[in-house]
Amino acid sequence: MITAAERADFIEPGEIEALLKGGSRPSRMRVRELLAKAKEMHGLSMEEVACLTLVEDPELLAELFLTAKSIKEEIYGSRLVFFAPLYISNRCANECTYCAFRATNSGLKRRTLTQEEIAEETRILIRQGHKRVLVVAGEALPPRGFEYITDSIATIYATHVGPGEIRRVNVNLAPQNVDRFKLLKQAGIGTFQLFQETYHRPTYASVHLKGKKRDYDWRATAFDRAMEAGIDDVGMGLLFGLYDWRFEVLSMMQHIRHLEETFGVGPHTLSFPRIEPAVGSTLADAPPHAVSDADFIKMIAIMRLAVPYTGMIMSTREGADVRRQTFAVGISQISAGSRTDPGGYKDGEGDPNGSQFQLGDHRTVEEVVADVVSLGYTPSFCTACYRLGRTGQDFMDLAKPGEIKYHCQPNALSTFLEYLCDYAGPVAKTAGEKLISIELQHMDGQQTASTLPMLNQVRRGERDVFV
Numbered sequence: 480m481i482t483a484a485e486r487a488d489f490i491e492p493g494e495i496e497a498l499l500k501g502g503s504r505p506s507r508m509r510v511r512e513l514l515a516k517a518k519e520m521h522g523l524s525m526e527e528v529a530c531l532t533l534v535e536d537p538e539l540l541a542e543l544f545l546t547a548k549s550i551k552e553e554i555y556g557s558r559l560v561f562f563a564p565l566y567i568s569n570r571c572a573n574e575c576t577y578c579a580f581r582a583t584n585s586g587l588k589r590r591t592l593t594q595e596e597i598a599e600e601t602r603i604l605i606r607q608g609h610k611r612v613l614v615v616a617g618e619a620l621p622p623r624g625f626e627y628i629t630d631s632i633a634t635i636y637a638t639h640v641g642p643g644e645i646r647r648v649n650v651n652l653a654p655q656n657v658d659r660f661k662l663l664k665q666a667g668i669g670t671f672q673l674f675q676e677t678y679h680r681p682t683y684a685s686v687h688l689k690g691k692k693r694d695y696d697w698r699a700t701a702f703d704r705a706m707e708a709g710i711d712d713v714g715m716g717l718l719f720g721l722y723d724w725r726f727e728v729l730s731m732m733q734h735i736r737h738l739e740e741t742f743g744v745g746p747h748t749l750s751f752p753r754i755e756p757a758v759g760s761t762l763a764d765a766p767p768h769a770v771s772d773a774d775f776i777k778m779i780a781i782m783r784l785a786v787p788y789t790g791m792i793m794s795t796r797e798g799a800d801v802r803r804q805t806f807a808v809g810i811s812q813i814s815a816g817s818r819t820d821p822g823g824y825k826d827g828e829g830d831p832n833g834s835q836f837q838l839g840d841h842r843t844v845e846e847v848v849a850d851v852v853s854l855g856y857t858p859s860f861c862t863a864c865y866r867l868g869r870t871g872q873d874f875m876d877l878a879k880p881g882e883i884k885y886h887c888q889p890n891a892l893s894t895f896l897e898y899l900c901d902y903a904g905p906v907a908k909t910a911g912e913k914l915i916s917i918e919l920q921h922m923d924g925q926q927t928a929s930t931l932p933m934l935n936q937v938r939r940g941e942r943d944v945f946v
């Protein structure tokens with residue numbers, strides 16, 4: 480049996496610094512060689528990623544974006560998977576200087592939702608059309624202890640509104656020990672998501688001032704423990720703006736390499752949060768290594784080339800315009816209509832004095848759906864892989880030969896049609912139906928054969944049909 484690493488020795492700053500110091504701007508020929516290699520969809524090495532981070536030439540950047548777009552389309556088709564965060568508590572024992580939830584922030588209104596309040600938030604998300612939620616909490620448990628978390632997950636799964644329900648609960652929570660990870664697995668979580676914030680140890684020490692989160696190694700080895708506990712899908716990320724983004728991206732590559740070498744499978748998803756303004760945080764108002772929009776888009780495109788089969792998530796931290804640009808170069812999952820204060824869906828606008836950070840995209844789910852449809856993407860509310868046990872290596876086996884298009888695209892259309900039938904207003908409905916008929920025309924015979932019967936089932940009132 481593989482046991483979890485205790486020290487994050489797999490992050491090797493020496494290797495990264497050597498790559499960054501040694502790297503001069505690559506020749507056109509070298510860049511084009513790398514883009515051609517990426518198109519084979521076997522990923523890129525750290526050295527190759529380092530090389531692409533140095534590309535500045537507008538013509539080469541345009542080629543990089545086109546390559547990222549074609550890889551995304553080849554693997555994911557036109558799909559964009561939707562989810563919403565569900566904040567259950569903003570109480571926290573840690574002191575992360577960039578976050579409004581930090582323990583000593585007396586300006587924040589503290590709230591831990593009751594199970595009934597969690598059910599109410601869930602009902603609102605279901606009525607908006609969501610099928611996936613990401614449970615988020617600060618790092619301080621109420622007196623009931625960890626059971627509060629597992630009860631909250633059970634409450635979300637047990638909540639129904641007519642035919643609507645949440646079918647996949649992912650979590651973004653503090654790192655746990657193996658036994659608690661087993662409890663999360665038993666509770667039926669999909670992905671365990673955790674952001675390292677920064678892989679640069681001195682910066683990590685300078686922004687985490689108090690509490691368990693000060694322990695860099697405990698956090699960086701959390702996925703090892705999660706995998707040891709049987710959680711196959713882990714979601715990696717870090718908070719961009721704390722340290723040099725090139726160093727961070729290469730560290731993420733080392734972390735991915737470690738998981739692949741140790742467990743035979745890398746992360747299920749990558750997230751790219753940039754620091755947003757947060758109540759009571761001067762750091763968040765002026766991040767020390769703010770990542771420009773141009774570098775942000777470039778980084779996402781490079782990661783699409785580096786790990787072609789890994790889901791990539793874009794939250795509502797970003798505004799609509801930046802989000803649109805990231806969809807084109809590799810993002811495959813997006814949140815919509817989000818609130819970052821516990822109880823924020825019921826309270827309507829969300830309370831800035833209870834929120835974790837300021838949002839960049841304030842549109843409703845329906846507005847985001849209409850926007851992505853107008854751009855030619857298919858909103859997907861699919862959760863089939865998880866429920867059929869296609870996680871971890873099984874998911875990758877399905878994904879790698881490109882077979883995914885025979886499962887995911889049909890499921891995307893059937894769940895989008897569910898959304899249109901049950902939750903969409905007339906404008907989104909007309910646009911959505913038009914998109915479905917265009918998508919059907921683009922399908923091959925095998926895809927149409929599995930999709931059409933499912934669409935008919937949904938139109939007849941059946942729900943939760945998938946292949």
Ligand code: SAM
Nearest residue numbers: 577578617651652653674718754755757763836
């Ligand atoms: N408390 C747990 C933790 O820190 O891992 C889990 C939830 S925490 C609320 C989720 C994530 O929010 C953090 O990992 C961090 O990356 C992100 N975050 C914190 N402050 C932020 C800010 N000002 N802007 C954008 N994201 C932020």
Ligand code: SF4
Nearest residue numbers: 571575578580581617
């Ligand atoms: Fe607490 Fe997480 Fe915010 Fe840090 S990032 S203060 S651990 S909620």
